[in-house]
Amino acid sequence: MILFKKSDELKKYLIKKTAEGISIGFVPTMGALHEGHLFLVRTAKEKSGLVITSIFVNPTQFNDQQDYLHYPKTIDQDILLLEKSACDVLFLPDVQEIYPSGYVANHYALGSLETVLEGKYRPGHFQGVCQVVDRLLAIVMPSTLFLGQKDYQQCMVIERLIDLKQYATKLYVVPTMRENSGLAMSSRNLRLNEQDREKAAAIHAGLTHLKSRLQPGKVQPLCDDVAMSLLQAGFEKVDYISIANAQTLEPVEEWDGNTALVALAAVFLSGVRLIDNIPLT
Ligand code: AMP
Numbered sequence: 001m002i003l004f005k006k007s008d009e010l011k012k013y014l015i016k017k018t019a020e021g022i023s024i025g026f027v028p029t030m031g032a033l034h035e036g037h038l039f040l041v042r043t044a045k046e047k048s049g050l051v052i053t054s055i056f057v058n059p060t061q062f063n064d065q066q067d068y069l070h071y072p073k074t075i076d077q078d079i080l081l082l083e084k085s086a087c088d089v090l091f092l093p094d095v096q097e098i099y100p101s102g103y104v105a106n107h108y109a110l111g112s113l114e115t116v117l118e119g120k121y122r123p124g125h126f127q128g129v130c131q132v133v134d135r136l137l138a139i140v141m142p143s144t145l146f147l148g149q150k151d152y153q154q155c156m157v158i159e160r161l162i163d164l165k166q167y168a169t170k171l172y173v174v175p176t177m178r179e180n181s182g183l184a185m186s187s188r189n190l191r192l193n194e195q196d197r198e199k200a201a202a203i204h205a206g207l208t209h210l211k212s213r214l215q216p217g218k219v220q221p222l223c224d225d226v227a228m229s230l231l232q233a234g235f236e237k238v239d240y241i242s243i244a245n246a247q248t249l250e251p252v253e254e255w256d257g258n259t260a261l262v263a264l265a266a267v268f269l270s271g272v273r274l275i276d277n278i279p280l281t
Pocket of ligand 1: 015028029030031036037039040128145148150151174175176177178184185186187
């Protein structure tokens with residue numbers, strides 16, 4: 001695996017590979033890698049000639065400074081894991097490399113994606129995500145970008161970004177990798193103790209239960225039941241348990257029995273904010 005810290009050197013290398021006819025698969029991450037990330041890398045390797053992973057904890061997407069400061073960092077282990085996996089190139093920029101002096105932040109027209117669900121509870125988050133992914137796509141110019149379905153709304157936001165900026169990059173969404181308990185793998189799980197990790201499995205269990213009870217008609221009571229059961233189980237806060245249109249993420253109050261739906265959750269356990277989702281139909 002080749003490590004690049006400078007974007008101009010990386011760019012030169014990748015332009016050469018592309019000219020040789022090699023397709024570039026790109027997996028952007030914030031590090032603290034787990035099996036979910038490595039699943040993205042393996043999928044990217046299956047579908048591309050060369051796989052590049054980036055590790056960059058992007059300051060502009062954190063609306064909570066404490067969350068940024070406490071974001072787990074395990075860079076030595078990350079490098080070992082990537083070396084053992086199929087990753088060909090690691091891009092490890094510093095903040096100055098991504099946001100050089102004189103960088104002017106764009107504003108991205110994300111429409112309602114920015115005001116629902118994560119957009120509502122994390123103001124400015126998706127603008128920050130677009131800033132970093134825009135910079136990374138301009139540097140890497142991948143044939144295919146690999147993102148995890150775990151961050152369902154983020155996938156839709158990036159799809160919009162690709163469209164807005166007319167990038168010649170395809171988006172490939174990889175299913176969520178879970179622990180045996182059903183808990184979605186996440187770097188943030190590192191901040192949970194063992195007992196909390198067991199408890200956190202209730203998120204996926206709640207969404208699965210909701211799916212099993214879904215019927216045409218009003219759906220809000222199903223969400224309220226799951227929220228209530230999580231609070232009773234010891235979660236300190238529920239930002240949302242929501243059923244939304246799987247294509248637009250608009251909230252659905254009454255299901256017609258046909259529209260494709262997704263159930264999404266954002267909850268706090270021991271001060272750690274966890275998100276998850278499952279397609280319902
Ligand atoms: P992050 O490091 O959290 O920014 O995540 C980097 C990429 O890995 C994003 O595209 C995430 O959606 C994806 N990812 C995170 N957790 C999982 C998981 N459990 N399964 C599949 N992909 C994931």
